Amino acid sequence: MPAHLLPPVEPSPRLAYSPVELAELLGRSKSWVYLRLNDGTIPSLRIAGCRMIRSESVAAVLADLETGGRADG
Secondary structure (H helix, E strand, C coil): CCHHHCCCCCCCCCCEECHHHHHHHHCCCHHHHHHHHHCCCCCCEEECCEEEEEHHHHHHHHHHHHCCCCCCC
């Protein structure tokens, strides 16, 4: 079937971000993100040695920042 006849493909929701991607997403520096990863403010996990931050954790950090939580700076 020709490509122009196929239905559009919806992008999959993002499940996790790397620290660099999260810094870009939040408009913060990489060091800001790494400080919060290291102190536990932003929870993360390791997948094949790479640190990843789940989308749910990003939403929780943003909600915490919005209410004046400890992810300040």
